[in-house]
Amino acid sequence: MGAIAETLFGGITIGSAYIIVALGLAIVYGVSDVMNFSHGSLIMLSAYVAWFLSSTVLAGLPLPILFIIVPPIMFGVGMLIERGILRPLRRQPNWATTAIVVTLGFALVINNSLLVIFGPLGRYIPPMLEQVVTIGGFTTTGNRILIMGVAAALVVGLVFFLKKTRLGLSMRAVPQDIVGANIVGIPSDRIFNITFGLSAALAAIGGIFMGSIYLLAPEGGWTLFIRAFVIVLLAGAGSITGVVVASFILGILESIVQWQFGSLWIMPFWFVAFLTIMSVRPRGLFGIR
Amino acid sequence: MLSVDKINSFYGEFRVLYDVSLQVNDGELVVVFGPNGHGKSTLLKTICGLHHPVSGSISFDGKEITGLPTLKLVEMGVVYIAEDRHLFPQMTVLENLKLGAYNTNARSKEAESLDYVLKLFPRLTERMDKQAQTLSGGEARMLAIGRGLMSNAKFLAIDEPSLGLAPNLRAEVFKTISDINKAGITVLMVEQDITEASEYADRIYLVEDGRIVFEGTEEEVSKNEHVREVFLGI
Numbered sequence: 001m002g003a004i005a006e007t008l009f010g011g012i013t014i015g016s017a018y019i020i021v022a023l024g025l026a027i028v029y030g031v032s033d034v035m036n037f038s039h040g041s042l043i044m045l046s047a048y049v050a051w052f053l054s055s056t057v058l059a060g061l062p063l064p065i066l067f068i069i070v071p072p073i074m075f076g077v078g079m080l081i082e083r084g085i086l087r088p089l090r091r092q093p094n095w096a097t098t099a100i101v102v103t104l105g106f107a108l109v110i111n112n113s114l115l116v117i118f119g120p121l122g123r124y125i126p127p128m129l130e131q132v133v134t135i136g137g138f139t140t141t142g143n144r145i146l147i148m149g150v151a152a153a154l155v156v157g158l159v160f161f162l163k164k165t166r167l168g169l170s171m172r173a174v175p176q177d178i179v180g181a182n183i184v185g186i187p188s189d190r191i192f193n194i195t196f197g198l199s200a201a202l203a204a205i206g207g208i209f210m211g212s213i214y215l216l217a218p219e220g221g222w223t224l225f226i227r228a229f230v231i232v233l234l235a236g237a238g239s240i241t242g243v244v245v246a247s248f249i250l251g252i253l254e255s256i257v258q259w260q261f262g263s264l265w266i267m268p269f270w271f272v273a274f275l276t277i278m279s280v281r282p283r284g285l286f287g288i289r
Numbered sequence: 290m291l292s293v294d295k296i297n298s299f300y301g302e303f304r305v306l307y308d309v310s311l312q313v314n315d316g317e318l319v320v321v322f323g324p325n326g327h328g329k330s331t332l333l334k335t336i337c338g339l340h341h342p343v344s345g346s347i348s349f350d351g352k353e354i355t356g357l358p359t360l361k362l363v364e365m366g367v368v369y370i371a372e373d374r375h376l377f378p379q380m381t382v383l384e385n386l387k388l389g390a391y392n393t394n395a396r397s398k399e400a401e402s403l404d405y406v407l408k409l410f411p412r413l414t415e416r417m418d419k420q421a422q423t424l425s426g427g428e429a430r431m432l433a434i435g436r437g438l439m440s441n442a443k444f445l446a447i448d449e450p451s452l453g454l455a456p457n458l459r460a461e462v463f464k465t466i467s468d469i470n471k472a473g474i475t476v477l478m479v480e481q482d483i484t485e486a487s488e489y490a491d492r493i494y495l496v497e498d499g500r501i502v503f504e505g506t507e508e509e510v511s512k513n514e515h516v517r518e519v520f521l522g523i
Contacts, residue, residue: 166391173377173388180375182339184440185363185392 006138007255013144015251016151020209021224022231022243023154024202030238031171031195034086034099038107040225042200045110046074046207047216051123063128066208071201078200081106082193090192107221114218122215125208147209154205158240171195175238226267230274236287245285249273290315290475291336291367291444296345296355298328298335305331306342307500313444313477318470322483323496329479330372332496333446336477337369338362349444363392366443372452372479374433378422382413385421385432389439398441406435409465427458434462438469445469447478451485463489483510 025039036042050066058065085106089098129142162168170186171194181188210216210224231250235242250270257269277285291313298306305328313319323329334340336347338359346355349367359369377385386406390399407414410431416424421432430450437445450466451459467489470476480486487493487507495503495516503516510516 166387166396169380169384169388170391172380172384176377176379177375179339179371180377181388182359183337183363183369183371183375184388184436185360186388187360 003259007259008252009138009140010258011252011255012248013140013148013251014254015248016148017206017209017213018227018231018247018251019151019244020147020154020202020206022228022235022247023158023240024199024206025225025228026232026235026238026240026243027158027171027202028195028199029232031175032086032192033096033175034103035096035229035232036199037100037104037225038081038110038221039103039199039203039228040221040223041107041110042074042077042203042221043207043210043224044114044216044218044221045077046070046200046204047125047211047220048114048118048123048207049073050204050208051125051211051216052118054125063126063212066125067205070208071204074200074204074207075197078196078198078203079193081200082196086196087189087192107225111218111221118218120218122217123211124215125211127212143209143212150205150209154202155240155244162240167191167194227270230270234274234277234284236281236284239284239286242284242286290317290350291477292348293332293336294346294348296332296335296342296347298331298340298342300331305499306335307498308345309496309499309501311494311501311504313475316470316473316475317491318467318476318478318489319492319494320486320490321477321479321494321496322481322487323479325481327496328499329481329496330448331499333369333448333477333479337367337446339369363440364394366394366441368437368440368442368445370433370437370445370447370450372448374429376421376429376432376436379420381418381420382424382432383417385436386413386439389436390441392440395439395441399439402439402441406438409438409468410435426453427455430454430458430462434465438474442474444475444477447476449479449481451480451482459485 021043025036028034028036050070053069054063054066085102086099089095089102092098127141127143129146131142133140133142133145162172170191173186174181174188174191178188214220231243231246234246250273253269253273254266257265293309293311295308295310296306297308309332321329321332331340335342338357341356346353348354349365354362377388386403387399390396390402395402412428413431413435416428421429424432434450447466450462454462463486466476466478478486487510490507492504492506493510494501497519503513
């Protein structure tokens with residue numbers, strides 16, 4: 001198999017991981033207009049929670065159990081964040097800016113708490129599927145296949161949820177016309193609350209995978225956030241399709257840059273791509289608002 | 290069914306409603322007429338919990354509802370249909386209608402209500418999969434009324450349903466509202482133009498400068514000297 005095909009396949013794997021990392025950020029941004037600067041830290045927090053559970057209470061149990069336990073915990077954390085630090089600010093002037101400052105501050109609180117509790121040493125969660133597999137001539141790990149599968153399942157599940165369920169429809173309705181939502185009886189505060197819960201639960205899924213690919217570090221959330229941030233802006237306000245397309249563009253670009261120039265050049269190329277696309281489409285690839 | 294007692298509403302320092310009282314009985318279609326900017330919309334918004342009065346009280350079905358949030362009122366069957374529609378622009382006609390049935394009283398009757406709405410507005414059937422933002426003014430108005438009907442309301446507060454519509458469509462919309470009323474839903478409607486809508490009204494209120502200046506039937510309206518002068522220009 002040619003090096004180009006290998007590189008493309010690698011890019012799709014990376015893109016899949018980015019989809020998982022960015023979906024939660026995109027949903028909150030789309031529904032509530034809040035760019036949650038603590039999203040990366042929430043992913044890292046989830047990874048630590050997953051690591052802690054898997055090496056203590058859940059030790060010896062099969063790792064996929066983490067997918068059943070960690071997301072609901074983080075769902076609750078997400079709802080608490082919305083209720084505790086964001087709702088009091090909503091309806092105040094400069095809400096979008098204050099939300100950025102508050103979530104940024106919250107990210108620092110999470111990072112430093114992780115540092116205090118778990119120390120600076122890197123931790124890791126063992127991969128769930130360690131065996132090397134060969135599909136259509138591509139050699140990869142079971143874990144990577146799993147990530148692609150989960151990314152696809154999340155995207156399909158979310159699109160179905162947003163188009164076909166009452167709650168999903170409400171989540172789309174609230175940002176389109178909040179007064180309209182009010183007069184049909186949609187409780188927008190509750191919708192925001194659930195959206196944050198859902199976003200944090202998606203961060204949990206990302207965290208479990210991140211912990212099995214990279215070493216966990218208290219500051220590691222920033223790298224994840226920056227990537228998710230670029231993807232969400234490139235995608236256009238809250239667009240799921242946009243997240244998928246942007247993740248694959250940047251994943252494949254990353255893979256090509258790594259192959260040709262080395263990993264130091266990844267971020268410069270990302271930003272060139274970002275600026276180029278945004279100068280042509282200022283609202284992002286699929287942005288409408 | 291609805292009783293408004295001496296409400297006073299302000300926008301900031303600006304007083305909009307002065308001791309406004311009105312009654313809507315079960316099954317009635319009551320129309321409030323008045324010139325633009327004289328407090329009609331504020332009156333409806335105050336009844337529907339979108340604006341809160343400084344003093345006075347509002348009761349519905351014998352229960353005090355003054356100051357209750359819109360969400361609670363929708364659950365009680367008081368539904369507001371906005372003059373500026375407040376549709377969900379990037380959602381389809383069907384999705385907009387489905388969300389009309391969001392409240393707990395409406396959910397079990399969603400399919401039934403949808404049939405009813407589409408019978409009233411057959412034109413929406415053809416537009417089912419189109420985004421609301423692609424609709425013409427008339428279609429959007431139909432969708433706004435249709436979405437309100439999906440809520441299984443007992444009481445509809447309709448804000449200027451004819452606004453911006455061509456004359457033939459206006460008559461159609463009034464006729465439909467009258468049909469809705471005959472089907473058992475109590476209606477309080479606000480309108481600027483008294484000539485067209487009054488024939489459908491059981492009773493009429495006239496508002497001027499935030500005060501109720503007249504109350505009566507269509508016949509009484511046409512006999513009243515002041516009303517003829519101010520509202521009919523004759």
